[in-house]
Amino acid sequence: MDSWNIAARLDELRAQGLWRELRPLDEVDGVIVRSGGREWVNFSSNDYLGLANSPNIRAALEEGVARHGGGAGASRLVCGTHRAHLDLEEALADFKGTEAALTFSSGFAVALGTIPALMGPGDTIILDKLCHACLVDAARLSGATIRVFPHNHLEKLERLLGTAKGRVLVVTESIFSMDGDAAPLREIVELKSKHGAWLLVDEAHAVGVLGPQGRGLAAELGVDQQIELHMGTLSKAFGLSGGYLAASRQVIDLLVNRARSFIYTTAPPPHLAHAALATLNLLRGEQGDALRKALHRNAQALLPILHGSEVKAAILPLILGTEAAAMAASQTLNAAGFLVPCIRYPTVARGSARLRFTVSASHNMAQIDALKQALKTLTVDGMPQTSAL
Numbered sequence: 001m002d003s004w005n006i007a008a009r010l011d012e013l014r015a016q017g018l019w020r021e022l023r024p025l026d027e028v029d030g031v032i033v034r035s036g037g038r039e040w041v042n043f044s045s046n047d048y049l050g051l052a053n054s055p056n057i058r059a060a061l062e063e064g065v066a067r068h069g070g071g072a073g074a075s076r077l078v079c080g081t082h083r084a085h086l087d088l089e090e091a092l093a094d095f096k097g098t099e100a101a102l103t104f105s106s107g108f109a110v111a112l113g114t115i116p117a118l119m120g121p122g123d124t125i126i127l128d129k130l131c132h133a134c135l136v137d138a139a140r141l142s143g144a145t146i147r148v149f150p151h152n153h154l155e156k157l158e159r160l161l162g163t164a165k166g167r168v169l170v171v172t173e174s175i176f177s178m179d180g181d182a183a184p185l186r187e188i189v190e191l192k193s194k195h196g197a198w199l200l201v202d203e204a205h206a207v208g209v210l211g212p213q214g215r216g217l218a219a220e221l222g223v224d225q226q227i228e229l230h231m232g233t234l235s236k237a238f239g240l241s242g243g244y245l246a247a248s249r250q251v252i253d254l255l256v257n258r259a260r261s262f263i264y265t266t267a268p269p270p271h272l273a274h275a276a277l278a279t280l281n282l283l284r285g286e287q288g289d290a291l292r293k294a295l296h297r298n299a300q301a302l303l304p305i306l307h308g309s310e311v312k313a314a315i316l317p318l319i320l321g322t323e324a325a326a327m328a329a330s331q332t333l334n335a336a337g338f339l340v341p342c343i344r345y346p347t348v349a350r351g352s353a354r355l356r357f358t359v360s361a362s363h364n365m366a367q368i369d370a371l372k373q374a375l376k377t378l379t380v381d382g383m384p385q386t387s388a389l
Helices: 006-015 054-068 076-081 084-097 109-116 134-142 154-163 185-194 217-221 249-258 270-283 286-306 323-335 365-376
Strands: 027-029 032-035 038-044 101-104 123-128 143-151 168-172 198-202 229-234 243-247 315-321 351-360
Touching: 006 168, 032 323, 038 365, 054 084, 084 101, 084 229, 084 243, 084 270, 101 109, 101 249, 109 134, 109 168, 109 198, 109 243, 109 249, 109 323, 123 134, 123 154, 123 185, 134 168, 154 168, 168 185, 185 198, 185 217, 243 249, 243 351, 249 315, 286 315, 315 323, 323 351, 323 365
Parallel strands: 123 143, 123 168, 168 198, 198 229
Antiparallel strands: 027 032, 032 038, 101 243, 229 243, 315 351
16 A cells, blocks of 8 residues: 555645545535534535525425436436436427437536547547536547647637647537636637537536526527537536536437447436426526526625626636635635635646635525625635735
8 A cells, every 4th residue: 555655645635735525514405504513604506596405306306206216227228218318308409409418427427428429539629728627538538639728718729720630629618617707609609610610618507597598608699509519517507416418419329329428327317307307497487587687696796895897607706826825714704604615726726726606596685795794804814805805
């Protein structure tokens, strides 16, 4: 064991302020979480619309279990495809305006299956520098040439498109997970079309939150029909688990035959697909509109104290720089009754450790006002931070 240097590597993480550990929750009641006899208001969840523990989700899950039982019983290509999977995929395709869709066990699995199935040696993948780890790992796994452009830097993207070889795939998120800012999708669509490339947009943090019926940022901007690969998640705004890829019928057929993270794993439980379809119907209706309105109202209410100029979705970062500063700020808020874990390297670049606040439609104004008061008196390493907020 010593030759693996496990203990030394763990000690190094502690010394660098990068040590992480699991923090189990005993109870989740909307935005209130409890553990070990303590209670916090949660400003770190990606349950953006507050659906994860809602009566709607609970009822849909109970109905799904009663109808479909527990697990799927096999992988999708053996005998694990249930009618609930197909009903959900048909509805997702309609939702995203594509010919077809395919569901996976997670958003990470969508990326790991889709990109290597479509791209390989001799091809070129061009990624935004701040793309999620799943997109980076999938690009590496494909064997294609990887090029990276600085975050949202359109001139550099066009230069890379001009020199790319083979099949070319541009990859970006629509709303970026650590900064909460938006990709310039109109301009990216124009550039990829000019150079004959394809575009994959990960809408994990936008689906359910933005656009007509919650269809995402691309739909809000009117460019969704010019995007070849629509990636999304059934967690976050959906309040469940899983992911999907929406695209042409031919692309989906290829994934069924080539996407290893789809083929070589037991299918997602059909009761989750049943519940996801119920949630999708909710998102597309008046209740979904009301939840999105509440979410954006709450995000706007928190924005001024963080000195942000704009909030597009539900993610508001407060960049503090060092790991020590971010950890101290998180601990201070924790003591005041707010759950806001710090985000550190390698999730974000060194020197950009931060608190990442995520708001929910379920937060009330009293909770947001209380957080704002706590932020006004926040100190990090003994230094008042009021002026920075």
